[in-house]
Amino acid sequence: MDLGVRAPLLVLGLPFAAFLVLAVVAPLRRAGRAAGAVSILAAAVAHVAALGVWRDGARRTATWAWIPADGGPMATVGLLVDPLSSAMLVLVTLVSLLVQVYSLAYLGDERAPALGRYYTYQSLFAFSMLGLVLSPSFVQMFVFWELVGLCSYLLIGYWYERPSAARAAVKAFWITKLGDLGFVVGIVMLWGATGTFEFQALFTKAQEHALAIEGLGTIMFLIYLGAVGKSAQFPLHVWLPDAMEGPTPVSALIHAATMVTAGVFLVARAQPLFALTPDVLTLIGWVGAFTALLAASMACVEGDIKRVLAYSTVSQLGYMMAAAGAGAAYASVLHLLTHGLFKALLFLGAGAVIHVVGTNDIFRMGGLFRVMPQTGVLFIVGTLALAGLPPLAGFFSKEAVLAGVWEARMTWPFLMLALTAFLTAFYMFRVVFIAFFGRALAPGHPHEAPWLMRGPLWLLAVLTVLVGLRLGLAGGDAHHGPGWLAPASVALALGGILLAWATYQRGVVDPARLAGTFPLSLLDFLARRRYGLDALYDGLYRGFILGFSRLIGWIDRYLVDGVLNFLSAWTLRAGDLVRRIQSGQAQDYVYGVAFGVLLLFVWAQWWRR
Amino acid sequence: MTLEAVSFWVVAAALVASSLAVVLTPNLFHAVLYLAAALVATGVVFLLLDSPFLFGVQLLLYAGGVVTIVVFAIMLTERLVGERIAQTSRYVVHGAVVAAAVFVGVAGFLIQVPLGGPRPSLPGDLTPVIGRALVGPWAATLELLAVLLVVALLGALYFARTED
Amino acid sequence: MSLYGYLTLAALVFAIGLFGVLTRRNAIGILLGIELMLNAVNINLVAFARFRADVAGLVFTLFTISITVAEVAVGLAIVIAIFRVRRTVEADRLDLLRG
Numbered sequence: 001m002d003l004g005v006r007a008p009l010l011v012l013g014l015p016f017a018a019f020l021v022l023a024v025v026a027p028l029r030r031a032g033r034a035a036g037a038v039s040i041l042a043a044a045v046a047h048v049a050a051l052g053v054w055r056d057g058a059r060r061t062a063t064w065a066w067i068p069a070d071g072g073p074m075a076t077v078g079l080l081v082d083p084l085s086s087a088m089l090v091l092v093t094l095v096s097l098l099v100q101v102y103s104l105a106y107l108g109d110e111r112a113p114a115l116g117r118y119y120t121y122q123s124l125f126a127f128s129m130l131g132l133v134l135s136p137s138f139v140q141m142f143v144f145w146e147l148v149g150l151c152s153y154l155l156i157g158y159w160y161e162r163p164s165a166a167r168a169a170v171k172a173f174w175i176t177k178l179g180d181l182g183f184v185v186g187i188v189m190l191w192g193a194t195g196t197f198e199f200q201a202l203f204t205k206a207q208e209h210a211l212a213i214e215g216l217g218t219i220m221f222l223i224y225l226g227a228v229g230k231s232a233q234f235p236l237h238v239w240l241p242d243a244m245e246g247p248t249p250v251s252a253l254i255h256a257a258t259m260v261t262a263g264v265f266l267v268a269r270a271q272p273l274f275a276l277t278p279d280v281l282t283l284i285g286w287v288g289a290f291t292a293l294l295a296a297s298m299a300c301v302e303g304d305i306k307r308v309l310a311y312s313t314v315s316q317l318g319y320m321m322a323a324a325g326a327g328a329a330y331a332s333v334l335h336l337l338t339h340g341l342f343k344a345l346l347f348l349g350a351g352a353v354i355h356v357v358g359t360n361d362i363f364r365m366g367g368l369f370r371v372m373p374q375t376g377v378l379f380i381v382g383t384l385a386l387a388g389l390p391p392l393a394g395f396f397s398k399e400a401v402l403a404g405v406w407e408a409r410m411t412w413p414f415l416m417l418a419l420t421a422f423l424t425a426f427y428m429f430r431v432v433f434i435a436f437f438g439r440a441l442a443p444g445h446p447h448e449a450p451w452l453m454r455g456p457l458w459l460l461a462v463l464t465v466l467v468g469l470r471l472g473l474a475g476g477d478a479h480h481g482p483g484w485l486a487p488a489s490v491a492l493a494l495g496g497i498l499l500a501w502a503t504y505q506r507g508v509v510d511p512a513r514l515a516g517t518f519p520l521s522l523l524d525f526l527a528r529r530r531y532g533l534d535a536l537y538d539g540l541y542r543g544f545i546l547g548f549s550r551l552i553g554w555i556d557r558y559l560v561d562g563v564l565n566f567l568s569a570w571t572l573r574a575g576d577l578v579r580r581i582q583s584g585q586a587q588d589y590v591y592g593v594a595f596g597v598l599l600l601f602v603w604a605q606w607w608r609r
Numbered sequence: 610m611t612l613e614a615v616s617f618w619v620v621a622a623a624l625v626a627s628s629l630a631v632v633l634t635p636n637l638f639h640a641v642l643y644l645a646a647a648l649v650a651t652g653v654v655f656l657l658l659d660s661p662f663l664f665g666v667q668l669l670l671y672a673g674g675v676v677t678i679v680v681f682a683i684m685l686t687e688r689l690v691g692e693r694i695a696q697t698s699r700y701v702v703h704g705a706v707v708a709a710a711v712f713v714g715v716a717g718f719l720i721q722v723p724l725g726g727p728r729p730s731l732p733g734d735l736t737p738v739i740g741r742a743l744v745g746p747w748a749a750t751l752e753l754l755a756v757l758l759v760v761a762l763l764g765a766l767y768f769a770r771t772e773d
Numbered sequence: 774m775s776l777y778g779y780l781t782l783a784a785l786v787f788a789i790g791l792f793g794v795l796t797r798r799n800a801i802g803i804l805l806g807i808e809l810m811l812n813a814v815n816i817n818l819v820a821f822a823r824f825r826a827d828v829a830g831l832v833f834t835l836f837t838i839s840i841t842v843a844e845v846a847v848g849l850a851i852v853i854a855i856f857r858v859r860r861t862v863e864a865d866r867l868d869l870l871r872g
Contacts, residue, residue, distance in 0.1 A: 584871030586864055587699075587803070590794055594707045601714035617774040621782045628786050628809055632793030637802060644805050647786075651812045658779070658823040663834055667815075670838050675808065675845050682801055682849040686856045697798050699865065704795035712788035716781060724776045729826045738828050739835070747832050754839055761843035768850035771857075 005062040008079050008134055010049045011089055015096075015126035018042035022120040029120055032112030033104065039119040040100045043126060047093035054086040061136055061200065075197050080136035084268060084333060088133040091340045092258050096126045098456035099253040102348055105452035106249055106355055118158060118247070125151035129258050133265065137197040138187045138223075141266070145183070145226065148259045149176050155254060156246040168242040175239040175537075179229020186222030193219070203272045220277045223270065224284060231263025231317045234291040238534050240314055244306040248351030251306060256313050256347050257340035264320040264336050271329045285325025285405065289413030289420075292318030294531065296423035300430070301515075301527045304360045305350050308431055312386065313343060315420055319401050322413055328404025335401050338393035338467060342385035345460035349379035352449035352457065353435065362431055366438030372448045374457075376436045381461045383432050385468070387425035387493045390486075393464045396471040399489055406485065421489055425496025433504040617657055624650035635697070641679050648672045662736040779820035787813035800852045800862040804845065811841050 018039050022029045029035050063078030100122055107115055128147035135141035157169030191197055193213040194205065227233070232240040243255050254260070267274060267284065274281050292315045299311035316339050323332035352375045357365055369376040385394035398421065405414045448454070502508040515524040529535070627650060630643040652667035698704075743751055786809055793806025815834050822830025856862050 582871060584868030586867070587795055590791075591703075591707065594711060594791065594795070598707075598710055598714060601718070605717070614774050617778060621778070624782065625785055625789070628789040631805055631809060632789055632796070632802075637799055640802060640805055644808060647809065648812065651786075651816060654779070654782070654816055655819050657774075658819045660819055660823070660831060663819060663831060666835060666838055670842055671808075671812075674842055678845055678849055679801060679805070682852060685853055686801070686862050698796040699798055701796050704792045707795060708788040708792035711791055712784055715784040715787070719777060719780055719784070724780070724824075726776070726824070728776075728824050731826075735828065735831065739831050742828050742832050743835070750836065754836055758839065758843050761847050765846040765850035768847070768854045 005060055005079060005081075007049050007053045007056070008060070008081050008086075008089070011046045011053065011093065012079070012127065012130050012134060014042040014046040014049075015039075015123045015130065019120060019123035019127055022116065022123060029116035030113045032110070032115035035116035035119045036100065036104050039123045040097065040104075042123060043093060043097040043100055046126070046130075047090070047097050050086070050089040050093040053081060054090045057083065057086070059083075063136055063198075066139075075139045076137060077140050078136045079134045080199065081134065084265075085133045087333070087337055088265060089130060091337055092126065092129050092133060095253055095257040095340060095344045096122070096129075098344070098459060099249045099348070102252075102351070102453050102456045103247070103249045105450045106351055107247060114158075118155075121151055121154045121158070122253075125155065125254065125259075129262075132262055136199055138190065138199070139197045141269075142180075142184060142187055145230070145262065145266075146180065148254075148262060149173065149180070149230070152176075152243070152254050152259055155250040156243045158246055158250065162245065165245040168239075168245040172239040172243045175236050176229040179225045179227070179236055181225075182222040183226025183229075186219050186225070189215070189219045189222065199269065206272045206276055216273075217277045217279055220270075220274055220280045221283070224267065224274075224280060227263030227266045227321075228287070229263070230266075231260050231321065232291075232314045233263070233287050233318065233321060234294055235533060237291060237295065237314045238530070238537060241307045241310040244304070244310050248306065248347060248354060251310070252344045252347030252351065255310065256343040260313060260317060261320070261336045261340065264317065264324060264332055267321065267324040268329045268333050268336075271324070274324075275327065281325050281327060282410070283325070285322050285408070285410050285413050288318045288321030288323075288325055289405070289410075289416040290318070291315070292322065292420040293416045293423075294318075296420045296427065297523060297527045298530060299427040300423060301524060302427075303363055305353065305362050305365075305431060305435065306347075306360050308362070308427060309343070309346055309350060312346075312424065312428065315424065316343065316386070319398065319417060319420070322410075322417055323401040323404045326405040326408035326410055326413070328401065328408070331397065331400035331404040334471075335397035338385070338397040338464070338471075341460055341467065342382045342392070342394055342464045345378065345382040345457060345464060346386065348453070348457050348460065349375055349382060352453050353379075355449055355453070356447060362435045363438075365435040367436075369436040374448055374454055378454075378457045378461045379436070380432060381464060383428045385464045386428055387497065388421055388489055389493050390490065391465070391468045391472045393468040393471065395490075396468060399486055402489060403482075403485055406482065418489070418492060422492040422496045425493040426500045429497045429500035430504055433500055437505060613657065617654075620650055620653045620657065624654065637683055638680075641676060641683065644679070645672050645676045648676070659731055660735065662739060776820055776824045779816060783813040783816040783820070785813075786810075786816065798863050798865060800855070800864050800867075801849070803864060804848050804852070807848075808841070808845070811837065 018041075021038060022035050028038065058081070060081040061078060063076040065073035066077045067074040100119065103118065103122070107118060110118070125148060128144050128151055132141055132144035132148060135144060153169050153173040156172050157166050159165045160169070187197065190202075193215070194202060196202060229236045240255060240260065244251055246255070274284070295311045295314035295318060299308050299315065302308045302311060316335070320332045320335050320339070323329075323335060352372070353365065353368060354360055356372065357368070359365070381392070385392035388395045388398040390396075402414065402417060402421075405417060499509070503511050503514060515521060526532070624647055627643045627647040631640050631647055634640050634643060648667060648671040652664045652672070655661075655663040655667060790806045790809030790811075790813060793809060794803050795806075797803045797806060815837055818830045818834045818837065822828065822834070852862055855867065859867065861867075
């Protein structure tokens with residue numbers, strides 16, 4: 001094993017070691033903050049190592065045989081280090097580290113054992129996500145894919161005493177499983193057609209045009225289904241807003257920056273394979289753009305700050321998917337990385353607000369800028385980045401996405417994305433104006449969050465700005481679209497900001513009247529009901545699953561049990577009848593023997609002939 | 610009528626009479642004595658069938674051994690040779706009908722089968738032949754029988770021992 | 774005397790023994806009936822052995838007699854054991870197995 005493989009192995013191994021230590025050494029876990037220190041230490045060292053891997057920049061693979069089979073192992077485990085995975089390593093370890101530090105303050109009031117449990121899950125999640133990113137084959141990726149799903153379930157349900165959190169955890173688990181079903185079937189079908197799970201082997205075949213197999217479109221569609229579930233694409237996006245029942249740092253890490261981008265990562269990773277099936281790519285692009293628009297419209301009417309951010313995440317994931325579908329994998333991953341930074345910033349900022357105000361409802365916040373100016377500034381930085389204003393990171397990645405979609409000649413998805421850009425600026429500044437500048441006064445005595453929370457915020461904000469500047473200076477990239485694109489997207493963002501300002505700050509436009517005019521009123525009606533999708537799934541679940549269960553229950557209770565009860569009752573009765581034969585007197589039995597002998601006589605004499 | 614036929618009828622009559630006495634007499638002790646008589650009569654039947662060795666075995670084991678054991682058992686369970694030694698029977702009619710039915714069944718089969726024919730002449734004394742058969746083809750059975758007797762002995766000891 | 778005579782005699786003794794087994798109340802009486810039945814069987818065996826000129830019947834008779842002795846010994850031991858516990862050997866009162 002050369003040195004180049006040791007560093008990524010270290011990145012992967014440290015969180016796992018932390019998880020093992022916390023899981024096995026119960027006293028340490030129950031100590032709470034000490035457990036946090038272990039987990040944070042592991043994440044910090046892993047981050048440094050990840051930075052080293054990233055700077056090194058070399059492509060490396062290392063595999064070890066795993067599932068033995070005739071003629072070489074059927075599957076391997078290993079590491080695949082390339083620019084894509086090393087960038088993801090840096091993002092995952094960074095956000096993971098910051099979120100864990102932040103959680104020390106955010107969850108400071110938790111009981112120590114619960115806090116230890118939280119950090120155990122966090123370490124497991126970091127390990128799983130890193131393993132997913134480093135996977136050199138579909139099988140390993142699927143294993144870690146399910147592991148992150150498990151961690152997501154555990155962390156959403158962290159406050160499992162709350163029924164809503166438990167329900168949300170189960171919902172997230174099942175809905176992502178729906179997509180995973182397609183994923184695993186697709187992997188197995190792909191293996192059946194090609195005989196390998198390895199990315200490298202598959203890509204080589206794809207380049208040599210040796211992958212013209214029957215039904216590749218179906219296979220890639222099934223694999224894409226996994227990404228639909230994980231990355232909350234329409235129509236499986238419903239679990240992500242509910243996942244906000246988890247602690248806010250969890251939402252920042254798992255449901256904004258890392259896990260939900262796994263689907264985008266999958267599409268980017270398997271880009272050479274998807275490139276062979278343009279139909280599936282087009283579908284990905286359309287679904288992505290539609291998801292972006294749909295989620296943005298729902299974010300406009302949402303009053304819960306975390307759910308606004310959740311819908312915004314769904315929307316931005318749609319952006320990434322649209323770019324991937326347009327063949328602009330670079331733009332997709334770039335947006336993934338920048339979005340990971342500023343969305344984590346936004347979530348952590350929102351967490352700081354929630355921490356001091358004690359509510360998620362933006363209409364019960366107000367004037368917060370005056371009492372917590374630092375958080376306000378940081379939140380606005382994140383918002384500007386999300387809205388896509390230069391020179392922040394979001395501007396460049398969003399523009400790259402739009403350029404990619406435009407160049408792929410996907411006009412309608414492009415228009416949807418452009419409209420989404422406008423809506424994004426609008427709904428984000430709606431939150432900013434209402435929560436930070438609104439006239440309503442927040443309850444209690446809001447104050448600046450502790451440094452443990454503000455530190456990660458500052459770091460993320462600075463990184464958002466720096467990455468933006470870096471991208472701006474690197475400028476002359478081949479991925480720039482037509483010249484009018486940059487000004488147009490800035491104009492769209494500014495328009496959204498202006499509308500939000502006019503509506504919620506100046507009061508020039510009455511939001512109620514705006515929502516009341518005809519085409520918007522219909523949209524408002526639908527968006528407030530989440531386009532009926534949740535109700536639809538609920539109905540399907542109730543009507544179908546519960547109905548079926550009731551049928552099964554009836555069969556069990558009345559048919560199966562009935563037959564058994566009938567049998568047992570009659571066995572008892574028959575036994576009661578027959579037991580009288582057993583007199584217990586030996587001579588009566590001798591009579592029985594004698595009668596048997598006589599019967600034998602009769603049989604031998606007459607019946608046998 | 611030959612001497613053999615005469616002696617058969619006499620012995621048969623004695624055997625049936627003593628057997629009936631065994632099952633009909635109310636006195637248990639008398640029943641045992643009648644049983645001894647029936648066993649001796651059976652031995653004589655063996656003698657008529659040219660098996661003097663079996664006659665001897667019958668007398669020694671049955672008439673000697675079994676009857677003695679039974680007498681001991683009666684002494685142990687009836688305490689006094691007195692009133693209680695009388696025994697009664699139950700459902701005499703039922704028993705008679707069933708027993709008669711069994712007899713009629715067996716006899717019915719007997720008359721259907723051609724069993725006539727003279728008795729073959731004997732080569733000589735059969736006792737050495739029995740002895741050789743016992744240690745020849747039936748040696749394994751003989752050993753098993755020995756085991757059975759030992760087990761029966763132990764079983765009888767176990768059942769009859771006092772509880773202390 | 775032909776084989777018929779011996780077999781009929783044996784059948785008669787067997788039936789008488791069966792009658793005793795069926796009707797006696799006293800456990801020892803029942804055992805006496807069983808002895809009679811076994812004797813009848815022995816007569817059969819010896820008769821067949823004689824008329825078929827086959828020594829196996831004689832050997833079987835020897836075995837039967839020995840087994841009968843063992844059976845009587847065990848049976849009487851059981852009777853004594855029962856008597857110790859129940860103070861009776863009346864078969865109709867021994868109905869612990871009644872269903």
